[in-house]
Amino acid sequence: MHAYRSHNCAELNLSDVGKAVRLSGWVHRVRDHGGILFIDLRDHYGITQVLCDPDSPAFAAVEKLRSEWCIRIDGEVKARDAELINPKIPTGEVEVFIRDIEVLGAADELPLQVFGDQEYPEETRLRYRYLDLRRDKLQTNMKLRSDVVASMRRRMWDKGFREFQTPIITASSPEGARDFLVPSRMHPGKFYALPQAPQQFKQLIMVSGFDKYFQIAPCFRDEDPRADRSPTDFYQLDLEMSFVTQQDVFDTIKPVLAGVFEEFGGGRPVDQKWPQISYRDAALWYGTDKPDLRNPIRMQVVSEHFAGSGFAIFARLLEQEGTEIRAIPAPGGGSRKFCDRMNAFAQKEGLPGMGYIFWRKCERSPVFDRVLEKIEAEDSDFSEFKAESEKYKKFEEQIVSLIKAGDPLDKLKARDLAELYLGEIEAAGPLAKNIGPERTEAIRQQLGLGVGDAAFFLGGKPKAFEAVAGRARTEIGNELGLTDKNRFAFAWIVDFPIYERDEETGKIDFEHNPFSMPQGGLEALKGDPLKVLGYQYDLSCNGYELVSGAIRNHKPEIMFKAFELAGYGKEEVEKRFGGMVSAFHYGAPPHGGCAAGIDRIVMLLADEANIREVIMFPMNQRAEDLMMNAPSDATNEQLRELSLRVITQE
Numbered sequence: 001m002h003a004y005r006s007h008n009c010a011e012l013n014l015s016d017v018g019k020a021v022r023l024s025g026w027v028h029r030v031r032d033h034g035g036i037l038f039i040d041l042r043d044h045y046g047i048t049q050v051l052c053d054p055d056s057p058a059f060a061a062v063e064k065l066r067s068e069w070c071i072r073i074d075g076e077v078k079a080r081d082a083e084l085i086n087p088k089i090p091t092g093e094v095e096v097f098i099r100d101i102e103v104l105g106a107a108d109e110l111p112l113q114v115f116g117d118q119e120y121p122e123e124t125r126l127r128y129r130y131l132d133l134r135r136d137k138l139q140t141n142m143k144l145r146s147d148v149v150a151s152m153r154r155r156m157w158d159k160g161f162r163e164f165q166t167p168i169i170t171a172s173s174p175e176g177a178r179d180f181l182v183p184s185r186m187h188p189g190k191f192y193a194l195p196q197a198p199q200q201f202k203q204l205i206m207v208s209g210f211d212k213y214f215q216i217a218p219c220f221r222d223e224d225p226r227a228d229r230s231p232t233d234f235y236q237l238d239l240e241m242s243f244v245t246q247q248d249v250f251d252t253i254k255p256v257l258a259g260v261f262e263e264f265g266g267g268r269p270v271d272q273k274w275p276q277i278s279y280r281d282a283a284l285w286y287g288t289d290k291p292d293l294r295n296p297i298r299m300q301v302v303s304e305h306f307a308g309s310g311f312a313i314f315a316r317l318l319e320q321e322g323t324e325i326r327a328i329p330a331p332g333g334g335s336r337k338f339c340d341r342m343n344a345f346a347q348k349e350g351l352p353g354m355g356y357i358f359w360r361k362c363e364r365s366p367v368f369d370r371v372l373e374k375i376e377a378e379d380s381d382f383s384e385f386k387a388e389s390e391k392y393k394k395f396e397e398q399i400v401s402l403i404k405a406g407d408p409l410d411k412l413k414a415r416d417l418a419e420l421y422l423g424e425i426e427a428a429g430p431l432a433k434n435i436g437p438e439r440t441e442a443i444r445q446q447l448g449l450g451v452g453d454a455a456f457f458l459g460g461k462p463k464a465f466e467a468v469a470g471r472a473r474t475e476i477g478n479e480l481g482l483t484d485k486n487r488f489a490f491a492w493i494v495d496f497p498i499y500e501r502d503e504e505t506g507k508i509d510f511e512h513n514p515f516s517m518p519q520g521g522l523e524a525l526k527g528d529p530l531k532v533l534g535y536q537y538d539l540s541c542n543g544y545e546l547v548s549g550a551i552r553n554h555k556p557e558i559m560f561k562a563f564e565l566a567g568y569g570k571e572e573v574e575k576r577f578g579g580m581v582s583a584f585h586y587g588a589p590p591h592g593g594c595a596a597g598i599d600r601i602v603m604l605l606a607d608e609a610n611i612r613e614v615i616m617f618p619m620n621q622r623a624e625d626l627m628m629n630a631p632s633d634a635t636n637e638q639l640r641e642l643s644l645r646v647i648t649q650e
Contacts, residue, residue, distance in 0.1 A: 004072055004104075010046025012091050016077045021096060023048060024072040024104065026134065027065050029115050037062050040115075041073065044139070048091045050075060052098040061101045068114055068131070070105035073098050122612075127626040129617055141614050145602045148264055149216055152237050152598075155256045161212040161239060166201035168218070172576075173200060178222035180232075188643035194220035194233075197595060199515060200580045202240040203552055206591040207583045214239040216598070222623075227610045228544055228600055231623040240593030246535050246551055249592050250274075250492060253539075253547065257596060261488050261541075264605045269487040274539075278495040283462065284326070287470020289496075292543035293489035295477035299469060302327045302457070305443050311434040314355070317459050325459040328473050329447045332480045333454035334358035339429065342456055345475055349468045351458075355431045357440055358454035425451050474543070488541055488604070495519070496536040499529040499565065509566050512536055516550035517592075518562060525561045535592070546601055549594025556584045 004024040012021065025043035032038075036053045039062070050073055052062040058073075065071065075096040086092030111127075112120045114134045125132045132138060153163070172179045172193040179193040195201075197219050205213045217238040225231035237256075241249065254274060261270045271293075282289050285298040303324045306314040317323050333339070339356045346354035427440035447455055456472060458465045477483040498518055500511035508529050516534035518524045524532050539547035553559050559581065563573045574581055602614040612618040619625055639645065 008045040009041055009043040009048040010090050012048055012077055012094050012096070014079060014093050017079050017094060019077050020074065020099075021077055022072065022074050023050070023096065025070070026114075027067055027069045027071060029067065030065060039065065041071070042134075046091060047089055048094075048096060049080075049086070050096040050098050056098055058098045058101045061103070062098060065103075066107060068107040068110055068134070069103060070107075072102045072104055074100040122620060123626060126612075126618065126620050129627050133616070138613070141602070141606045141608070142616060144264060144606055145598070145614055145616075148260055148602055148605065149235075149598060151260055151263055152256065153216065155259055156214045156237070156239065159212075159252060159256070161214040162210065163215055164205060164210070164213050165215060166195070166198040166205075166217065168194065170195050170201070173197075180220045180222050183642040183644055185642055196221050197236070198238055200577065202238060202593065203515070203554075203580060203591065204583055206240055206242045207554075207586070207588045211242050212239075213241075213593075217595070225619070225621045225623065228603065230599060230611060230615060230618060231621070232619050235598040236595040237598060238593070238595045240591060242589040242591045244551075244590070244592050246494070246537060246592065249549060249551075249594055250276075250537075253594055253596065257490075257539075257546070257601075260601065261605065265488060266605075266607075271487065271489045274490040274492055276492040276494050279493055279497065280495070282491075282493050283466050287466045287468075287473055288543075289493050289538060290540035290543060290545040291470075291491060291493075292474065292477075292483065292540075293491050294485065294487060294542060295474065295483040297329055297331075297473050297477055297482065299326050299328050299473060300447060301325070302443055302446065305439045305446075306435065306457075306459075309435040309439060311355075311431055314457070314459050322461050323459065324462060325457055326462075326465075326469060327443065327447060328456045328458075328469060328476060329449055330454040330456060330476045330480060331449065331482065332452060333476060334360060334452040335454075336428075338479070339454055339456075341479070342472065342476065345472065346468070349471065351465075351468060354472065355429075355457040356454055357427050357429045357432045357443065357457075359425055359427055359444060359449060359451055361425060361451045431457065490539060490541045490546075493538045493540060494536075495533045496538075497530065498532045498534040498536075498562070501530060507567065513548075513550050514563065514566070515552050515559075517553045518558065521555075522558050522561060525558070525565060529565045537594070539594075539596075542604060544600050544604065545597070546604075547594050547596045549592065551590070551592035554584055554588040554590060556581055559584070 001020075001022050004022065006022045007016075009023055009025050023041055023043075025041045025048075028040040028042040028047060030037065030039055036051060037059070038049060038051045040047050041050050052059050056062075073096065075098045077094050077096055080086075080093055080095055110131065112118070112124055112131055114131060120132075133142065156163070169182060169192045172181070172191075173196060177196055179196065182192040182194065184190045184192060198215060198217050202213055202215075215238045217236055218233055219236055220233045223229060223231055239253070241252065244252075258270055258272070275293075277285075277291070279289055282291055284301070285291070287299065301324050303318055306325050307318050309315050314325050318325065330338075330342075333342070335358065339358055342356065343353045346352075427437065427444065432440045443455060444450070444453075449455060456476070458469050458472070474483075496512045496516075498510065498512060498514075498516060499508050501508055512534065513536055516536040519533045519535055535551035537547075537549055538545050553562060560570050560573060564570070568576075599611050599615060603609075603611050606614055608614055617625070617627070624630065634642075634644075634646070
C-alpha cells in the first residue's frame with residue numbers, strides 16, 4: 001500500500017465497503033458520541049468520516065487528536081446506517097473504522113478556526129494565510145481561479161494564439177501608475193523596473209512577425225489598494241494581434257470571455273449583446289467609464305429646464321461656462337422618505353445635498369372634464385371656471401391664447417396644460433415649488449416618469465460631479481431593486497480622449513494609454529488636442545473594468561507628434577522608448593490587442609466583493625505581506641553591494 005493514501009477523502013463509496021484503505025489529511029472536526037470518536041478527515045478533494053471506539057488499538061492515539069492535526073489512518077470501509085447517511089458529501093454513504101493511525105504533523109493552538117464560517121480580522125487572516133487557505137470558501141475560490149486560467153489558455157490556443165513569455169526585469173514605462181524599481185548591482189546608480197504590463201514587448205513581438213501572441217502575464221504597479229485592485233501585483237490575460245482593426249479585437253476576445261463566464265458563472269445568464277458606448281456617453285449616462293448595465297437607469301441633461309428658473313442655485317450655476325444640470329431618474333422612488341434617504345447619501349459623499357422632485361397622485365379637479373370639452377370645441381370663453389377652480393386661474397391666459405390660435409398642435413398643448421393643472425398627477429418637493437409645474441412636467445416627460453417616481457439632480461462642471469452622480473445612480477438602482485443582480489452584463493467603452501488638460505497648470509498630458517493610435521492619424525494631432533480620440537477601448541462587466549486595450553500607434557512620425565503635444569520631446573521619447581521606436585522604423589505592421597484582468601474576472605465569478613478573496617497570497621491594504629514580513633529592511637551589506645544609502649524620513 002502507498003505510504004500515505006490508497007484513496008483521497010472524496011473517493012470512497014458503497015462499492016468500497018469491506019476494503020482496507022489508507023487515508024491522509026487534516027482533522028477537520030472531532031465529535032465524541034458516547035465514547036465513540038468521530039473525525040471528519042479533510043484533504044484537498046473532500047471529507048471522509050472516520051471513527052474509532054475503545055476496542056480499537058488506535059483509540060488512545062485518536063483521543064489526543066485536535067483540529068488541524070495532519071494524520072494518516074488505516075482502516076476498514078463500512079456502510080453507514082440509512083438514517084446516518086450524509087447526502088451533502090460524495091462519501092456520505094460510508095465511513096472508515098480506524099485500525100491504525102500516524103500523526104504526520106501536530107498543530108499548536110490555532111489562531112483561526114478552519115471549521116465553520118467564523119469571521120476574523122484581515123490582519124489575522126493574512127498573517128496566517130496558510131490556515132485561511134484551508135477553509136472551504138478559499139479552497140473553492142483558488143480551484144476556480146486555476147480552472148479559469150486553464151480554460152483561458154485552452155480557448156486562446158484554439159483561436160490560433162501562441163503563448164510567449166516577456167521579461168520581468170525591464171525599463172520604466174509610463175503606464176499610468178508608479179513603477180517598482182529594482183537597483184542594479186552591476187550598474188551602480190541605475191535601476192530596472194518591474195513591468196506594469198508587457199506593453200512594449202508584446203508590440204515588439206508583432207514587429208518580429210509573430211501574428212498572434214498571448215500570455216498569462218504578471219504585472220507590477222505601486223498603486224493605492226482598493227477592494228477591486230491589488231496594491232502590488234496582478235495577473236492578466238495579455239494578447240496582441242497584427243493586421244487587425246478594433247472590431248477584430250472585440251470579435252476575438254468576446255467568445256473567450258463569454259465562454260469563461262458561461263462555464264464558471266454558476267448558471268447565471270451571460271448577456272450576448274455587448275453594446276459599444278462612447279466614453280463621453282458613458283460619463284453622461286452612467287457617471288463612469290465602467291458602467292453596470294444591469295441597472296437600467298440612464299442619467300440625462302436637463303439644463304434647459306433650470307435656466308432662468310426660480311431655483312436660483314441652478315439658474316446662477318448655468319450662467320457659468322461649462323456647467324450643466326443632470327437628472328438621475330428613480331422609477332418607484334416617489335416618496336419623501338426615499339428622497340430624504342438619498343439626500344443623506346449625497347451628504348455622506350461630501351455634497352450639501354441633492355435636489356429632487358417626486359410625482360404623486362392628487363385629487364382630480366371637478367372642472368377637468370368640462371375644460372377639456374371647451375378645448376375640444378375650440379371655445380375660448382373659460383370665464384365660468386374662475387370661481388370654481390383656484391388651479392384654473394394659474395393657466396387661464398395661456399389656455400385661452402392657445403385656443404384662439406386655432407392650430408391643432410396648440411389644441412394638444414392646451415389639453416396638456418389642463419392635465420398639468422387640473423389632472424391627477426402633481427410634482428412635489430422643494431425644487432418643484434421653485435421652478436413651477438410647467439418645468440416639472442417638461443422634466444417628467446423628458447425622463448419618462450409617472451406617479452410614484454422621482455428624479456434627483458446634480459449640477460456644475462461635469463468632471464466635478466460625475467463620479468458622485470454615478471455612485472448615486474448605483475445606490476438608487478440597488479435601493480429600489482432595479483438592478484438585476486443575477487446576470488453578467490458587458491459593455492465596450494470606446495472613443496477615449498487621448499489628452500486632458502490639468503485644471504491647475506493648464507498643461508496638456510495623456511489622459512489614457514500614450515501608445516494608442518489617434519483616430520484620424522497625424523492630421524488629427526494638428527487640431528485641438530482635447531478633441532483627439534484614440535482607438536482605445538475598455539470592457540466593463542457589472543460595474544468593473546475587466547479589459548483594456550487599443551489599436552497601437554505604430555508609426556514613428558505619429559508617435560513623436562503625439563508625445564510632443566504632451567510635452568515630451570523627440571530625444572525624451574527615444575531615450576525612454578528607444579527599442580520600440582527603433583523597431584517601428586523597420587516595417588512595423590498595424591497591430592492591436594488588449595489585456596483582461598484575471599483577478600477581477602475570478603472575483604466576479606466567485607461572487608466576492610474583495611479581490612483579496614481570490615488571490616492566493618495577497619498583500620494587506622498597506623501593501624504589506626504580514627506572513628513573510630515584506631517589505632523589510634535591507635542589510636548594510638546588501639546596500640553597499642548595490643551602492644545605495646537609505647535616508648531616514650523624519
